[in-house]
Amino acid sequence: MNHSLRIKPIGLLLFAALAWTSLMSAESSAQSPLVYEGKSGPGAGKHIVFLAGDHEYRSEETLPAMARILAQHHGFKCTVLFTIDPDTGTINPDADHMPGTEVLADADAAVIFLRFKNLPDDQMQPIVDYLNRSGPVVGLRTATHAFKIPADSPFARYDYQYKGQEYSRGFGRQVLGESWSGHYGKNHVMSTRLIVANDQADHPILKGVTQPWVQAGGYWTEPMDDVTVLATAQPLNGMTANAPVADDKSPCPGVWVRTYGDGDGRVFTTTYGASVDLLDTDFRRMMINACFWSCGMENQIREDLNIDFVGAYQPSKFQFGGFRRGVRPSDLADFNSPIMSLRYPVEVPKRRK
Template sequence: MRRFLVALVALTLAATLFSNGSGFAADSPLVYQGNDGIGSGKHIVFLAGDHEYRSEEALPALARILAKRHGFKCTVLFNIDPETGYITPGNNNMPHTDAVNSADLLVFGLRFQNFPAEQMQPIADYIKRGGPVVGTRTSTHAFKIPAKSPFAKFDFQYKGEEMKGGFGRQVLGETWAGHYGRNHVMSTRLEIVPENAEHPVLRGVENPWVEAGGYWTDPEANSVVLANAQPLQGMTQDSPIADDKKPCPGAWVRTYKGENGSEGRVFTTTYCASEDIRNDGFRRMMINGCLWALGMEDAITGELNTDFVGPYDPSTFSFGGYRKAVKPQELAGWDSPIMPARDEDAASEAKPVAKKKKNAAE
């Protein structure tokens, strides 16, 4: 009888933990666990937290490819509403950053974040040790942190000489410098720099084109520009060049130094919006960039499988245009859609809940 009761308690606990159907507790981070492959034994952590470009869609899609196709363990962290548990892009709250402590690579998809100290500390420690980094789109201005904060030097406008320009300038190679082409009117062709065409990140990359408009950039001097961004006057790959906009760097590699003098490899691109990774050439560049940052350039071939894993139906990026009432565990497994569709009632579910709690507090 005693054994029966113990077993019953264990089953009840398991049912509670896994009742969401995702295979992990509701408050656990989203993890894609690869098996065999070139990435076996390595851990990549993705930080998805921007307001506009839908990193909460693009980064899980890339994580699935690296996990399923190539054997990496990939953890994806999101901005989360602490009351509802829903993904809420741009809200300065990202649970489970302790996962960064075991990361071999950190992939940034952040914008203007100011995390609580306990969430920011693992990221700061990672940069301090000179860990490899991949930075996408708005991560040039990943952090917006008050001067009184102990993490102020990560701010995109930091003026101190020890980290001028903050995380963006000193790690990724550039901070926020301004738009260079109108979103949803002007797409961007990434033109491979001929003298760097043999770089490992560019192996197998053909005709990279992205739907996001341009950013102006002038990367740090030790950056090696792999592709220049040429704004186009239209939203198709064959659109004419925007005559008034010369190309500027759109993807580059560099290294930065941790506080102990160790060097970390960095791949940076000012693209990687939700719709950008539908382009085969750009998606391959992203996967190659992750491998190069990890020091795995010998494993990069033009034949690496970079096909999507499971359904990928990206939102058209916009401020506030994220899919509402979605929890990270709904993206678990290889076959769940990124992102799940919502009817009008489900999509509005988060707003009344938040409003009700706010009124109760008043």
């Protein structure tokens, strides 16, 4: 008798079982949040949740870099959520799928860098619950227009263009203090100098900060009257920190703080934060200080807080479609793994005709 005829089906079943287990493990890993556990430091016991998902400015690089600094150097627990391609489990800034938002239930602060998102109800509800309890928010760049939600959705009022007077212009205006109001300087041609307000130089968020410079072009803003402007944004004619001022563009608010909700929900907003902006030490220090402040830890901010990158930081040029393909959240789990590894391609492979 040829026993191999009996063995082959068993082998095929075993192979199928292993493949299924591997697939389920990969899917589970893709759905699991990226968590950086701090060991010691002033942030021990505090949990900050980062929401990354914009189409252009590489929030998927900015936010894990910030999270690592806060966890490794200062002891915070930092959870990073990304928008994920549900079919591949890889990070896709264009996707409207962000598993894990339920972790906001025990967050001490949320760092939001989203653009035009319309998340499923079960993923949006924890964000709404967090805002309803006036949880502290740090908003970057496109967070002013974080949500683009149809009028028939139960979450329509968070849309950046919402018309209702009870929540005019949605999350951006009502929480951050401003919605999307237009560009004010051409990207990759005009960079931006952030000028610290004279009357706010002693604010804890500006401790150790002198002259931030960012590579992202300007946004025009006219924030709500109740904000405190920490720095104005001056567009420059060039892509260096010492480039000349754009003569036809006066400074407008670029960094501010306010409160929302019941009056004690702390908010820090900047209309900058592209991944390359984080290379500037003054800007990076301001962002780390802002996270401390949002958690009510302003007394822990020092001029010499460690803001060194953890692992190689290799930001991509910000552009639509310019994210690195094939990256899973788990690929960034090691503190020393690069953000992002250059082995991941940027351009979408051309389709064969």
